[in-house]
Amino acid sequence: MVEVLMNKLREIQEKEGFLSEKSLKELSNEMNIPISRLYGMATFYSMFHTKKPGKNIIEICASPSCFLNGGLTLEKFLINELKIDIGETTKDNKFTLLKTSCIGCCNIAPAMLLNGKPVGNLTEKKLKKILKKCK
Numbered sequence: 001m002v003e004v005l006m007n008k009l010r011e012i013q014e015k016e017g018f019l020s021e022k023s024l025k026e027l028s029n030e031m032n033i034p035i036s037r038l039y040g041m042a043t044f045y046s047m048f049h050t051k052k053p054g055k056n057i058i059e060i061c062a063s064p065s066c067f068l069n070g071g072l073t074l075e076k077f078l079i080n081e082l083k084i085d086i087g088e089t090t091k092d093n094k095f096t097l098l099k100t101s102c103i104g105c106c107n108i109a110p111a112m113l114l115n116g117k118p119v120g121n122l123t124e125k126k127l128k129k130i131l132k133k134c135k
Contacts, residue, residue: 005033005041009048018049046100053096054089056134059113063102070122071110075099077124081131094135 008031012023019042028035042048046059060066060075079085082095089096105111108120114130 002041005031005038006045009038009042013048018052020050046098049096051089052093054093056094057096057098057113057115059098059100059103060086061101061103061105061109061111061113062099063106063109065102065106066110069109074110074112074122074124074127077127081127095131 008027009019012027013019016023024035024038024042027033028038039050042050049057058078060078061071063071075086078097082090082097084090084095084097086097086099100113103111103113103118105118105120108118110122111118111120112122113119114134119126119130
């Protein structure tokens with residue numbers, strides 16, 4: 001049942017860009033599942049968004065490997081550069097900044113996901129180039 005729900009949530013997000021309250025209510029009625037359970041799943045897994053994200057989604061890896069290789073410094077850099085906090089979207093809707101568990105890129109730490117694609121060996125200089133390219 002969980003696998004079916006996960007697939008349904010993925011389908012909705014791919015179609016709409018995020019999991020709206022309206023979509024979750026419709027799925028709740030369709031599958032006869034309490035909306036609280038659907039919302040719990042949607043907010044538990046970092047790949048789901050319950051608010052419309054920006055054009056570019058940056059997910060900072062919070063693994064020990066990334067942390068020990070300067071990830072926290074780069075996280076603070078992104079917060080300052082984008083002028084938003086973790087979980088927020090820039091006013092121009094170009095960037096959403098998130099934090100996620102290990103992304104499996106310990107060999108290129110510190111790393112992040114940019115629109116679902118891994119980017120590693122991050123430095124402030126590299127992040128500046130990435131942000132400029134995405135704008």
